[in-house]
Amino acid sequence: MQRTAVESFIPLLRLGHCVFVSVPSELSDSQARFLQDTVSQRLSEAVGVRGLVMDVSALSIVDSFAAKILGETASIARQFGVKAVLVGMRPAVAITLVELGVDLRHVETALTLERALEKLRVRIVSLE
Amino acid sequence: MSAILDAITPIMNDSIGVTAARGVFRTLPTSVNASPGALDVVEVRELLMHLETSGRIFSTPGRALPVKRLRELITAGLPAREKVERFGIRTDIDVLTVQRATQALTKSFFSVTDCVRLATAVSELARNIYMYAKSGTVTLKLSEEPTHWCFELEAVDQGPGITNLDVIFSGGYRSRTGLGRGLIGTRALLDDMQVDSAPGRGTRVSGVRRAGRR
Secondary structure, eight states: OOOOTTTTOOOEEEETTEEEEEOOSSOOHHHHHHHHHHHHHHHHHOSSOOEEEEEOTTOOOOOHHHHHHHHHHHHHHHHTTOEEEEEOOOHHHHHHHHHHTOOOTTSEEESSHHHHHHHTTOOOOOOO | OHHHHHHHGGGBOSHHHHHHHHHHHHTSOTTSOOSTTOSBHHHHHHHHHHHHHHHHHHBOTTOOOOHHHHHHHHHTTSOOBOEEEEEEEOSHHHHHHHHHHHHHHHTTTSOHHHHHHHHHHHHHHHHHIIIIISOEEEEEEEEEOSSEEEEEEEEEEOSSOOSOHHHHHHTOOOOSSSOSOHHHHHHHHSSEEEEEEOTTSOEEEEEEEEEEOO
16 A cells, blocks of 8 residues: 555654654544554653653544554553553544443543643753 | 526625625536525535525625525425435545545534544444455435434445344454444444344445434
8 A cells, every 4th residue: 555645754752751642633544553653663762751642632533443543552652661641632532432432441641731741740841 | 596696686785795696606516507406405505604694794784585585595495405425445545535525514514523423433334344345335415304404324335244243232242453342332423323234245334313403
């Protein structure tokens, strides 16, 4: 299958002891797997990472497969001693996931990025 | 087209109003024969929204037509034609395509949450086709009923069929791909869902969800 430019790029940022990943607005199955691979690779190589923040605020549809991939990514992070937090899920998506019966209880969640960082005990220290 | 435009032109305040009304017609696909009763449910809805707005802004005060009258003009008093879209499913990109199409089709009829519910349900069924049957079709249908908007979906494939429907719907099944929630979860997102499948005969899933007309 052809890889498009979008498919082969996942925005990953390092912030202190955290890695911050922006989940794209649409996830095809191959993109979801690519995201999982990219994050796992990064976590296995990076030194001193304690937290993974997955920003899903752009995602408008999360079906059982996408939810499974997100859950698995959190479990993989745990294998590397990294705690994962999902942040910014849209209300309609949350309602749909609950009705769909998808169980994301094992994944830590937070409403805002600030709360996510609090959960990961990451402090943004100003240098001034 | 002229019948609708003829009815609107006299009540428009000035040339700007008439131009605006004509502009609204241009938003319709050119293939559409925009005579009363010829438009489908999505076109009627969009045209009404435009006409209602431009009527309020541009018509001579007190002469704007009520939405009910506008609707009668557009549909000739008949129910609007249903809108049907069919998609072939072969790859995971096709799954995204039907997700998008469902959102586009439902967004001006259903609530935000309902749109996500429907797009998710369609996504589950489309993914089942591409994972288990390799190829098939998904059909989306939007129609109007006297008091409701009605969204229907149908997913058909000639794949291996489902042998253990009872087990799946009892909730004890765990698939290798999802969380074993595909079908049972999809049923929860719809008002009604039917599965017709047997080994070697392929699978046909149809579902429906309605929303009150606003």
